[in-house]
Amino acid sequence: MATRIFGSGIKRREDPRLITGKARYTDDFQMAGMVHMVVVRSPHAHARITSIDTSAARGAPGVVAVFTGHDLKLGAIPCAWLVPGSDLKVPAHPALATETVRYVGDGVAMIIATDRYLAQDAADLVQVTYEVLPAVVNPETSTKEGSPQLFPEIANNVAFHWVASSGDDGVNQAFAEAEVVVKERIVQQRLLPTAMEPRAVLAQWDKYAEELTVYSTTQNPHIARFILSGVTGVPEHKLRVIAPEVGGGFGSKIPVYADEALAAWASMKLGVPVKWAETRSENYQVTIHGRDHVEYVEMAATKEGKVTAIRGTVYAGLGAYISTAAPGVPTILHGLMYSGAYAIPHIRAETFGVLTNTTPVDAYRGAGRPEATFLVERLMDRLAHTLNMDPVALRRKNLIPPFENGYTVAIGLTYDSGNYEAALAKALGMFDYEGFRREQAAARQQGRYLGIGVTTYSECCGLGPSQVAGAVGFQGGLWESAIVRFSPAGKVQALIGASPHGQGEETTFAQIIADELGVPVDDVEIAHGDTNRSPMGWGSYGSRTTPVGGAALVTAARKIKEKARAMAAHLLEAATEDIEYGDGKFFVRGAPDRFKSIQEAALMATLAWNLPAGMEPGMEASAFYDPPNFVYPFGTHIAVVEVNPATGQVDLQRYIAVDDCGPQINPMIVEGQIHGGLVQGIGQVLCEGVVYDDQGQLLTGTMMDYAMPRADMFPTFEIESTVTPSPHHPIGVKGVGETGAIASTPTVYNAVIDALQPFGIEQMEMPLTAPRVWKAIQDARAKGGQ
Amino acid sequence: MKVTVTVNGTRYEREVESRMLLVHFLREELGLTGTNIGCDTSQCGACTVHMDGKSVKSCAVLAVQADGREVTTIEGLAQDGTLHPLQAAFWEKHGLQCGYCTPGMIMAGSAFLRDHPHPTDEEIRHGLEGNICRCTGYQNIVAAMKSAAENM
Ligand code: FES
Ligand code: FES
Numbered sequence: 026m027a028t029r030i031f032g033s034g035i036k037r038r039e040d041p042r043l044i045t046g047k048a049r050y051t052d053d054f055q056m057a058g059m060v061h062m063v064v065v066r067s068p069h070a071h072a073r074i075t076s077i078d079t080s081a082a083r084g085a086p087g088v089v090a091v092f093t094g095h096d097l098k099l100g101a102i103p104c105a106w107l108v109p110g111s112d113l114k115v116p117a118h119p120a121l122a123t124e125t126v127r128y129v130g131d132g133v134a135m136i137i138a139t140d141r142y143l144a145q146d147a148a149d150l151v152q153v154t155y156e157v158l159p160a161v162v163n164p165e166t167s168t169k170e171g172s173p174q175l176f177p178e179i180a181n182n183v184a185f186h187w188v189a190s191s192g193d194d195g196v197n198q199a200f201a202e203a204e205v206v207v208k209e210r211i212v213q214q215r216l217l218p219t220a221m222e223p224r225a226v227l228a229q230w231d232k233y234a235e236e237l238t239v240y241s242t243t244q245n246p247h248i249a250r251f252i253l254s255g256v257t258g259v260p261e262h263k264l265r266v267i268a269p270e271v272g273g274g275f276g277s278k279i280p281v282y283a284d285e286a287l288a289a290w291a292s293m294k295l296g297v298p299v300k301w302a303e304t305r306s307e308n309y310q311v312t313i314h315g316r317d318h319v320e321y322v323e324m325a326a327t328k329e330g331k332v333t334a335i336r337g338t339v340y341a342g343l344g345a346y347i348s349t350a351a352p353g354v355p356t357i358l359h360g361l362m363y364s365g366a367y368a369i370p371h372i373r374a375e376t377f378g379v380l381t382n383t384t385p386v387d388a389y390r391g392a393g394r395p396e397a398t399f400l401v402e403r404l405m406d407r408l409a410h411t412l413n414m415d416p417v418a419l420r421r422k423n424l425i426p427p428f429e430n431g432y433t434v435a436i437g438l439t440y441d442s443g444n445y446e447a448a449l450a451k452a453l454g455m456f457d458y459e460g461f462r463r464e465q466a467a468a469r470q471q472g473r474y475l476g477i478g479v480t481t482y483s484e485c486c487g488l489g490p491s492q493v494a495g496a497v498g499f500q501g502g503l504w505e506s507a508i509v510r511f512s513p514a515g516k517v518q519a520l521i522g523a524s525p526h527g528q529g530e531e532t533t534f535a536q537i538i539a540d541e542l543g544v545p546v547d548d549v550e551i552a553h554g555d556t557n558r559s560p561m562g563w564g565s566y567g568s569r570t571t572p573v574g575g576a577a578l579v580t581a582a583r584k585i586k587e588k589a590r591a592m593a594a595h596l597l598e599a600a601t602e603d604i605e606y607g608d609g610k611f612f613v614r615g616a617p618d619r620f621k622s623i624q625e626a627a628l629m630a631t632l633a634w635n636l637p638a639g640m641e642p643g644m645e646a647s648a649f650y651d652p653p654n655f656v657y658p659f660g661t662h663i664a665v666v667e668v669n670p671a672t673g674q675v676d677l678q679r680y681i682a683v684d685d686c687g688p689q690i691n692p693m694i695v696e697g698q699i700h701g702g703l704v705q706g707i708g709q710v711l712c713e714g715v716v717y718d719d720q721g722q723l724l725t726g727t728m729m730d731y732a733m734p735r736a737d738m739f740p741t742f743e744i745e746s747t748v749t750p751s752p753h754h755p756i757g758v759k760g761v762g763e764t765g766a767i768a769s770t771p772t773v774y775n776a777v778i779d780a781l782q783p784f785g786i787e788q789m790e791m792p793l794t795a796p797r798v799w800k801a802i803q804d805a806r807a808k809g810g811q
Numbered sequence: 812m813k814v815t816v817t818v819n820g821t822r823y824e825r826e827v828e829s830r831m832l833l834v835h836f837l838r839e840e841l842g843l844t845g846t847n848i849g850c851d852t853s854q855c856g857a858c859t860v861h862m863d864g865k866s867v868k869s870c871a872v873l874a875v876q877a878d879g880r881e882v883t884t885i886e887g888l889a890q891d892g893t894l895h896p897l898q899a900a901f902w903e904k905h906g907l908q909c910g911y912c913t914p915g916m917i918m919a920g921s922a923f924l925r926d927h928p929h930p931t932d933e934e935i936r937h938g939l940e941g942n943i944c945r946c947t948g949y950q951n952i953v954a955a956m957k958s959a960a961e962n963m
Pocket of ligand 2: 221272273527906907908909910911912913943944945946947
């Protein structure tokens, strides 16, 4: 094809509206008669509600209504990932608490007022008396006998216990017979997803049509409709969810929260549009958090450095209630990835899902896979250190050899394709590794501490076959659908079920269509984010929009092309088999001047004056694509740091990322995804971390206290790629939304530990802030380190 | 209280509560929703606008403090349909993803470039310390700033 646009870094078509202030996010919409909702929230992490007095609030200026949980007629907020074989117990999660509050931020009442300032004023007038109960915040402590109990029916706060194993006997034997075993206790601290747009909802009940429209900051409008229908009782065909411009999500806009249901219910009750927009502090209290693991992990190996087994026990904090996808994250998306990029014969992953008096935890960029990659890569460096082996040489010894079509790891997943050695070689080609090791040794002589971290990873995304979704308890399918249609004048409109919110698929999907149909990219429009307009889809998360939604789109486009071919054959009075296609034109084999453009074929099919026998009018196709497997991107990342021993400051000096996500539709956008992921992953190492005190008060409750990564913390990332297509995807692509966040955390962490080797420091809890590193150095010195 | 503010060249007179923030005034009174709100502690910079030519965080300014002043928001940055060089550079260099931080970044960045016409990468990174982006990892924002500096 002459004008292939696949693979070209064209500018994004989303951008003009975004750089001029014309984009419309949920909180930008105003409606006639609109009122504002504010939720009154618990200041205690665990308490019994003894009374709620709303009388003063009801009389406050501008107040339209005040409701408590006793007024509501709403179902409980459900959990949608019921991991089987784990004895999962899902406690009821009411939209407003009536008896007990279980975390700081738990809703107890709602104010509806004519103005958001007045609503907030009235919220301050609601008098709630509490009997404060003891709280627990640490997921490991929470399981101990005698810890405060969140729900009487859930003993020791353990909501589920899940195990995946390649065979316990084999695992036990491998550890019993191992020549070397390395162990580590890893704390994956809690993180705040912090999409820059806080959550918001605008619910509008049309009392004449009895229809509910909900504008929502969601990553998955169809799932939101499905769940909101169940919670509010509005039938799905009368419920429309619109995700307008959405300002980032990173997983935090997957769940359906109490607030969306409350606004919907209030709009139905009052008959006016109700808007709720959280403040950032509220976002930090009630929008899901990520990670929160305490892990005990170990790796067995031979003296030569061949890894024979890996196993781990994870206490995964779930927070006070079980959020939409929460049970699947520290199990299916985590425990099944303990093999990483390595051939490890025996694997066992065990997870306790634990309730604590904290904000619910759910999927945050990478969701389970960053934690898995971290523990594998951390143990690799530990093992290298213990064996006095070079960490790169150790990894090389254990990498899965190249494969193009399927490799099954001991714990059961079948990776689609990989060439880990090639990515490693490419990364090392960008970096003088031997030279660095010499420089590092020389620097140490001068009291300067340089360190390097090298990660070779594979991850699992593009969720996923629906059959697998069902088998692992996900309460939905994981396919995507698309509709592609020609308008009479030859423009193409594609409607997709997935819901991009910053990832640029309006551009990359137009590139796909332009290539498939041979039409100018500017003639293609991609529409999404409205359940009344877009076909069904399960949403944008798990790096699945392009691998799954993109495949649906390609499939629909190919159906159109075949119909157009038949139409062209009819017009050209030739047999369909004799029609060839090139560059948007169908021509008769051997007679390239006898042709019809795809637009002409589309027009004639739409006019339907003269259709071939049996053909339906119109030029439209829809496709449902259920992937046969996940996709497994992979790569090698290298970080170089210098630690200042006098201050503990970590200076990230170089970062190299070689990622393989198969063929790249738009390399500029791929790199952007990687940059963003890197900063989030490195943020976890260097600055981010939620802090609760023992009473469950959130101490990092504003942006003043929670350290977000800023521009001046980073060098210019050096990004390269290798290209290994996915064998099962129609255009070979893999997801790239999470790789940066998955690979960078262990890379930078290991680099810091490497830098501190002369002090004998083997472990620190993240984030590795200057005071923490400084203290570790002081402690090591006191113990006789360097 | 009555305030008179010139926004993007148009004079507006409005009656506002004394506690109303400039950002709410712009968004809700004037319907200029291009300016976004990303925090409640003046950390994120999503709400950055120009007031009398200087960049300010409009969540840290009261509407009444803008009385008698000239405010430029993202909606007023392009002149006669031509993008400001920094807007064009953000587009060209993929300096945005979800776009939520972008109006604030561009307003802060354009003021910065006026004072630092030939910045180094490091100066840009320090100069943008008051603006948080969760999507881009900053690298392409730095690239956009550099490229705009060359074109201004
Ligand atoms: S909204 Fe103004 S600085 Fe964050
Ligand atoms: S582009 Fe999304 S926060 Fe900057």
